[in-house]
Amino acid sequence: MATQAVTLTVNGTKHTVNVDPSTPLLWVLRDALGLTGTKYGCGIEACGACTVLVGGGAEKSCEMSVQDASGQNITTIEGLAATPMHKVQLAWIAEQVPQCGYCQSGMILKAVELLQQTKTPTDAQISAAMSNLCVCGTYQRVRAAIHRAAAM
Amino acid sequence: MNQIVSRRFFLSATAAMGGGLMVGISFSNTALAAAGSTVNVWVTIAPDESVTILSSGAEMGQGVLSSMPQIIAEELLVDWTKVKTGAAPSGSQYLNPVTHSQSTGGSNNIRSWFKPLLTIGAATREMLVSAAAQSWGVPVSQCKAVQGAVINTATNATLTYGALASVASTLPVPTSPAVLSSAGSYKLIGQPVARPDIPSKTDGSAIFGIDVRVPGMIYAAIKHPPVFGSTVNAITSTPAGAKSVNVGNAVVVTGATTWDAFRNAKSTQVSWTVPAGNSSASSSTILAKATALLKNGPTTPAETIGDVKAGLAAAAKQINVTYTLPFVPHACMEVLNCTASVTATSCEIWAPTQGADANLRTAIALTGLSAAQITIHPVLMGGGLGRKFEQDFISQAILASKALGAPVHLTWSREEDFSNDFYRPMAVCSVNAGIDASGAITAWNNRIISPSVMMRMFPAYVKNGLDTVAVAGAVALPYKMGSRYVDYANVPSPVPVGFWRSVGESVNNFVLESAIDELAALAGKDPYAYRAAQLSDARALGVLKAVAGMIGWSTKPATGHARGIAVSEGFGSYIAIAIEMTAATASTVTVTRVCAAVDCGTVVNPDTVVAQIQGGVVHGFSSALWGNTPISGGAAQLRNFDNYALTRMGNMPHIDVQIVNTPGAPLGGIGEVGVPAVAPALANAYFALTGKRLRGLPLKIVTPIYGDD
Numbered sequence: 036m037a038t039q040a041v042t043l044t045v046n047g048t049k050h051t052v053n054v055d056p057s058t059p060l061l062w063v064l065r066d067a068l069g070l071t072g073t074k075y076g077c078g079i080e081a082c083g084a085c086t087v088l089v090g091g092g093a094e095k096s097c098e099m100s101v102q103d104a105s106g107q108n109i110t111t112i113e114g115l116a117a118t119p120m121h122k123v124q125l126a127w128i129a130e131q132v133p134q135c136g137y138c139q140s141g142m143i144l145k146a147v148e149l150l151q152q153t154k155t156p157t158d159a160q161i162s163a164a165m166s167n168l169c170v171c172g173t174y175q176r177v178r179a180a181i182h183r184a185a186a187m
Numbered sequence: 188m189n190q191i192v193s194r195r196f197f198l199s200a201t202a203a204m205g206g207g208l209m210v211g212i213s214f215s216n217t218a219l220a221a222a223g224s225t226v227n228v229w230v231t232i233a234p235d236e237s238v239t240i241l242s243s244g245a246e247m248g249q250g251v252l253s254s255m256p257q258i259i260a261e262e263l264l265v266d267w268t269k270v271k272t273g274a275a276p277s278g279s280q281y282l283n284p285v286t287h288s289q290s291t292g293g294s295n296n297i298r299s300w301f302k303p304l305l306t307i308g309a310a311t312r313e314m315l316v317s318a319a320a321q322s323w324g325v326p327v328s329q330c331k332a333v334q335g336a337v338i339n340t341a342t343n344a345t346l347t348y349g350a351l352a353s354v355a356s357t358l359p360v361p362t363s364p365a366v367l368s369s370a371g372s373y374k375l376i377g378q379p380v381a382r383p384d385i386p387s388k389t390d391g392s393a394i395f396g397i398d399v400r401v402p403g404m405i406y407a408a409i410k411h412p413p414v415f416g417s418t419v420n421a422i423t424s425t426p427a428g429a430k431s432v433n434v435g436n437a438v439v440v441t442g443a444t445t446w447d448a449f450r451n452a453k454s455t456q457v458s459w460t461v462p463a464g465n466s467s468a469s470s471s472t473i474l475a476k477a478t479a480l481l482k483n484g485p486t487t488p489a490e491t492i493g494d495v496k497a498g499l500a501a502a503a504k505q506i507n508v509t510y511t512l513p514f515v516p517h518a519c520m521e522v523l524n525c526t527a528s529v530t531a532t533s534c535e536i537w538a539p540t541q542g543a544d545a546n547l548r549t550a551i552a553l554t555g556l557s558a559a560q561i562t563i564h565p566v567l568m569g570g571g572l573g574r575k576f577e578q579d580f581i582s583q584a585i586l587a588s589k590a591l592g593a594p595v596h597l598t599w600s601r602e603e604d605f606s607n608d609f610y611r612p613m614a615v616c617s618v619n620a621g622i623d624a625s626g627a628i629t630a631w632n633n634r635i636i637s638p639s640v641m642m643r644m645f646p647a648y649v650k651n652g653l654d655t656v657a658v659a660g661a662v663a664l665p666y667k668m669g670s671r672y673v674d675y676a677n678v679p680s681p682v683p684v685g686f687w688r689s690v691g692e693s694v695n696n697f698v699l700e701s702a703i704d705e706l707a708a709l710a711g712k713d714p715y716a717y718r719a720a721q722l723s724d725a726r727a728l729g730v731l732k733a734v735a736g737m738i739g740w741s742t743k744p745a746t747g748h749a750r751g752i753a754v755s756e757g758f759g760s761y762i763a764i765a766i767e768m769t770a771a772t773a774s775t776v777t778v779t780r781v782c783a784a785v786d787c788g789t790v791v792n793p794d795t796v797v798a799q800i801q802g803g804v805v806h807g808f809s810s811a812l813w814g815n816t817p818i819s820g821g822a823a824q825l826r827n828f829d830n831y832a833l834t835r836m837g838n839m840p841h842i843d844v845q846i847v848n849t850p851g852a853p854l855g856g857i858g859e860v861g862v863p864a865v866a867p868a869l870a871n872a873y874f875a876l877t878g879k880r881l882r883g884l885p886l887k888i889v890t891p892i893y894g895d896d
């Protein structure tokens with residue numbers, strides 16, 4: 036596994052990392068850049084815990100290679116959390132959504148994308164878009180927080 | 188119902204470590220507080236008036252980081268918006284006063300700690316009041332604490348807690364502080380306060396075990412044997428650039444990143460020593476063994492009341508039915524992981540753990556160091572569900588760090604996590620019960636055959652072969668029954684079994700509440716009315732009535748819809764769940780509504796109670812509908828979330844939760860309470876909808892969603 040210098044822009048900052056270029060973006064964020072807010076849940080695009088925004092759209096970072104991510108604008112939960120907080124985060128706090136919190140970075144970024152595409156999503160649209168897994172079962176509050184954020 | 192069969196008692200396997208409550212209270216000095224340092228205490232007050240209150244419970248989503256400090260804050264008399272919370276390190280001050288252990292499980296933290304925490308809050312407040320009296324040179328009786336300050340009642344002068352903290356920290360801890368609050372007068376307890384840990388869980392700053400980064404650490408992954416119970420014979424090849432460590436039950440393999448380590452672990456070649464017979468174990472061979480025990484025994488009695496044979500002989504009608512439940516994985520959202528740093532004179536551990544003091548014992552055993560040389564750092568858990576009591580992942584990281592001479596950050600891949608779980612035990616349970624002409628239960632004969640968790644983990648607490656955890660929820664039932672006989676047998680198998688959110692209750696309540704439903708049908712009665720008539724416990728009846736009101740049981744559901752109901756008692760709390768469903772086609776059910784009424788006695792944070800019931804119901808859904816670990820070739824045939832269904836938003840209807848208050852009722856647990864009654868309520872609703880009785884889990888009546896790809 037030959038390493039190679041790969042440049043990528045995360046939360047507005049350019050980074051150059053020396054990694055195997057086939058390394059998934061998830062693990063470059065977590066293990067090379069120390070941005071641990073993005074979580075590993077499955078590694079096979081089946082849970083959504085690793086969701087980040089790539090060029091504004093929600094992507095699962097566990098199966099996107101760092102090479103494919105280079106040259107794109109990547110936003111992680113740490114980047115969304117600039118002061119003041121994003122309205123989705125504020126809605127999340129108001130609804131007291133997280134339990135363990137592990138899935139929530141992915142949930143929030145997926146919700147950000149949904150609200151960019153659909154200003155006032157219906158319950159059915161929320162169910163269709165939000166397939167992220169939450170073993171703690173916060174779904175009802177996620178739904179309420181999305182409605183709240185839509186109204187903000 | 189008075190007897191609460193609980194896991195509390197065995198968690199005190201190390202009762203020798205401490206008895207009674209040691210109230211550890213001191214205050215940080217100004218410099219430390221300003222720097223935000225954590226000191227080994229409960230309460231820290233900073234000059235800016237922020238109050239940091241620690242929780243000795245391990246946070247896995249259940250809100251204990253907030254609810255324990257909320258109890259202290261009640262007596263301390265502080266404004267909740269000034270309160271920050273944190274996790275206590277391990278230490279004798281933090282041992283649970285009932286279990287004498289710093290473990291989090293059995294839904295027992297708040298139950299055990301409620302009174303001691305009030306006392307700790309009161310003692311802290313009295314120290315602040317004494318400090319103020321000293322500053323003013325007046326008697327303590329002339330000083331009174333109000334929100335965050337002490338007032339001189341003669342002069343109306345005030346000193347804030349922030350100004351008093353450093354003097355207070357030098358004073359002796361009062362031996363019998365006066366608790367001022369009482370049930371009915373609580374100001375903070377019972378309020379739906381915001382959890383202080385939540386903002387950090389929306390901005391990525393919360394640190395879970397998997398997020399721990401320490402200088403010089405090496406990323407590592409695990410490779411387990413392909414058959415349960417096997418051990419490493421030899422590591423035959425390790426990929427270039429990686430290191431491998433034989434940790435006995437597995438091999439730890441390093442990498443440049445966690446992903447690289449996953450890849451290296453997969454390609455490491457290992458020869459294994461497989462115990463004789465293990466590779467032939469399968470779901471069907473274990474079921475066959477259990478079924479033979481169900482028929483022929485031998486078993487151990489768990490409860491005998493009256494003469495069940497005579498009761499059956501006198502019955503007008505009988506049921507004689509068998510229920511079957513599979514092994515179920517935990518599948519915590521955060522995979523197992525542990526960071527360990529072992530040197531010749533020290534050992535530090537950062538792990539998502541429900542058993543901090545068990546980790547300490549593990550570290551002592553594996554390193555030969557003394558307790559004083561070992562530090563267990565608290566971190567958040569991305570779910571625990573009982574899995575994070577276990578020591579396997581802790582041991583592996585310690586051994587790897589020792590061997591590699593560097594800190595090791597071990598992460599299991601999801602595939603390793605699924606296939607090397609300590610699963611909820613499978614079970615085969617029979618019920619032979621009789622009713623008289625009025626429907627009253629004359630005899631209840633319930634036999635439970637299930638692999639024993641207690642025999643593996645706490646054999647000293649198993650008397651005469653009876654696993655009290657395995658029969659929890661099957662004895663001391665809230666129903667009037669003329670006679671009862673409940674017995675149990677362990678069915679040994681190579682499949683590891685462990686505690687799983689609500690343990691015995693989640694198995695036995697499916698059996699109990701399905702069978703009660705069958706008796707109702709046999710008696711020709713409405714399932715709600717039948718339960719209401721047969722229940723002997725007032726609190727069980729209370730939640731049953733409440734949930735019937737919530738779902739509108741007295742009004743018929745819409746055409747094509749049907750309802751099921753179930754009630755459970757456990758962890759000192761009561762819950763009734765009613766579910767409404769409809770079916771577009773015979774095989775695809777849509778659950779349209781869930782109502783839950785819960786009575787957990789005194790409520791600390793009602794919003795947390797509601798959240799735990801919402802989450803418990805979702806967890807109950809997942810396990811009832813799809814939870815299953817197929818076993819073949821002596822291994823779990825589970826890999827990842829693409830072939831393991833769990834509830835997702837699109838499957839989950841609205842859940843209404845109502846808290847029922849029984850005045851004066853003792854405090855109950857809440858973390859596990861939401862789970863057990865879901866499975867029978869689903870099966871009972873399905874029976875009402877289709878006339879078909881489902882006696883095996885998983886029910887598989889709802890089409891799962893696996894994700895959007």
Ligand code: FES
Binds near residue numbers: 075079081097
């Ligand atoms: S870790 Fe990427 S979807 Fe699960």
Ligand code: FES
Binds near residue numbers: 137168169173248570
């Ligand atoms: S909050 Fe725990 S998995 Fe979603």
